[in-house]
Amino acid sequence: MPARPLLHLVSAFALLAPSPALAADRRAAADQSQAIDTLLACRKIATSADRLACVDRELDRLSARIDSGSIAVVDKAQVERQRREQFGLAPRGSAIFANEANGGTVKEVRGAIASASTDASGKWVFSLQDGSRWHQIDDYTIGSAPRAGTTVLITRAALNSFKMSVGGQPAIRVRRTG
Structure with missing residues (x-):
């Protein structure tokens, strides 16, 4: 195979590969989702004292992560406002604002x-x-x-x-x- 078509093929596959920033964004979203899921799982504990201890422990963990900036809490209105502000611009790595499955894109x-x-x-x-x-x-x-x-x-x-x-x-x- 000549070198030039091979170069084009390699370039095409490189474009299809997810960017490290997007992969990191997805990992962060999964990590945030797990933190919320762990807190919500406390509701399944039958004993009131154990359930309260679980909720307190997980809220303390979640609060510390929010304070450190590793988790951000945003409401739907903030996401929609950000999507409108970015309308027409190329996505810059924030999957939460570009994800069509989570509320769609601005038309x-x-x-x-x-x-x-x-x-x-x-x-x-x-x-x-x-x-x-x-x-x-x-x-x-x-x-x-x-x-x-x-x-x-x-x-x-x-x-x-x-x-x-x-x-x-x-x-x-x-x-x-x-």
Whole structure:
């Protein structure tokens, strides 16, 4: 087999391998789940005194891990807010916010333009009021020029791409750049 196709094959398998950060994230999630499961298992103890001793012991362990930062407790609203803030950005190793099985992914985001301008090639660059920055990547034109305060709807499209509708106009393809 020639060297170049072999190199491509090895590269393809390297891309499919889970990253060490993702593996560590999964181990941490399993460890956190085990800590909660151990605490909840105390409920199965029949004797009240033994059950209370188990709950106290496991709560002390859990509290120490929370204080040390090895376990984080977040509510569903925090997770959803983080998903919206990261909408359009490549995942950076936090599986809890990217895991579709645990609440799904954000399908669309609504916002308002803080500023809009064109780059050297005539494509739009949008800064939204939430601080995100989006850059047009197709050649479609927008009928009426976007202004500050104009509402936008950004939706997920095919192959992890995004479309932005500015003020209800037909959508353009965009990429988040910040």
